[in-house]
Amino acid sequence: KAGVTQTPRYLIKTRGQQVTLSCSPISGHRSVSWYQQTPGQGLQFLFEYFSETQRNKGNFPGRFSGRQFSNSRSEMNVSTLELGDSALYLCASSPGLNQPQHFGDGTRLSIL
Amino acid sequence: AQKVTQAQTEISVVEKEDVTLDCVYETRDTTYYLFWYKQPPSRELVFLIRRNSFDEQNEISGRYSWNFQKSTSSFNFTITASQVVDSAVYFCALSDSSTGGFKTIFGAGTRLFVKA
Numbered sequence: 001k002a003g004v005t006q007t008p009r010y011l012i013k014t015r016g017q018q019v020t021l022s023c024s025p026i027s028g029h030r031s032v033s034w035y036q037q038t039p040g041q042g043l044q045f046l047f048e049y050f051s052e053t054q055r056n057k058g059n060f061p062g063r064f065s066g067r068q069f070s071n072s073r074s075e076m077n078v079s080t081l082e083l084g085d086s087a088l089y090l091c092a093s094s095p096g097l098n099q100p101q102h103f104g105d106g107t108r109l110s111i112l
Numbered sequence: 113a114q115k116v117t118q119a120q121t122e123i124s125v126v127e128k129e130d131v132t133l134d135c136v137y138e139t140r141d142t143t144y145y146l147f148w149y150k151q152p153p154s155r156e157l158v159f160l161i162r163r164n165s166f167d168e169q170n171e172i173s174g175r176y177s178w179n180f181q182k183s184t185s186s187f188n189f190t191i192t193a194s195q196v197v198d199s200a201v202y203f204c205a206l207s208d209s210s211t212g213g214f215k216t217i218f219g220a221g222t223r224l225f226v227k228a
Contacts (some may be wrong), residue, residue, distance in 0.1 A: 003156075004156075033215075035218075042218060043203065043217055043218035043221070045218075048215060056214065056216075061178065090156075092157075096149040097214055098145045100127050100159040101147075101157075101159065101216070103149075103157040103158075105155075106156070
């Protein structure tokens with residue numbers, strides 16, 4: 001079974017730009033969560049989607065948004081990028097609520 | 113409030129030593145789930161174990177064991193006879209609905225170095 005796939009692996013952007021990250025969950029997994037990982041803040045929850053609906057959202061500004069498609073694939077978008085958005089963005093999928101999550105390798109976003 | 117505290121930032125041991133990673137959680141919910149994940153260097157997080165709040169039975173899996181104590185809100189993880197391959201960052205996580213809708217909160221992680 002293929003694991004969680006995140007694209008791209010690396011991304012370099014400049015302040016003010018916007019970016020879209022993609023996540024393909026494990027086949028059959030309907031829940032997709034996104035996390036931001038930084039050395040200072042650790043793993044912080046961004047949002048979680050289930051069957052195309054956002055069920056929960058973390059404490060991030062509205063510049064961070066996401067969506068999930070009917071095939072469970074998910075995208076997250078960050079607009080008006082700031083230097084502090086530089087981080088590893090992780091996607092995790094699970095079969096359902098409170099089930100163990102399977103993580104992708106992440107997208108490393110660097111803002112110049 | 114929903115919170116996970118891993119007070120140990122880094123631990124360094126010599127191979128074959130036993131090591132315990134501490135995890136203390138806070139939640140108002142009576143129904144919640146606790147997890148441990150492992151993140152080897154430059155690798156993705158890997159699920160290790162899940163416990164629900166109604167199951168306080170300790171668990172042993174090979175060299176790994178977990179001690180869940182609701183009375184102290186702790187879910188500690190012990191590695192027996194550690195090996196170099198155990199070197200990784202270990203995360204404890206809590207999933208509950210105290211914020212409205214279940215979401216998972218991770219602790220800051222404990223970086224474990226196992227020296228040969």
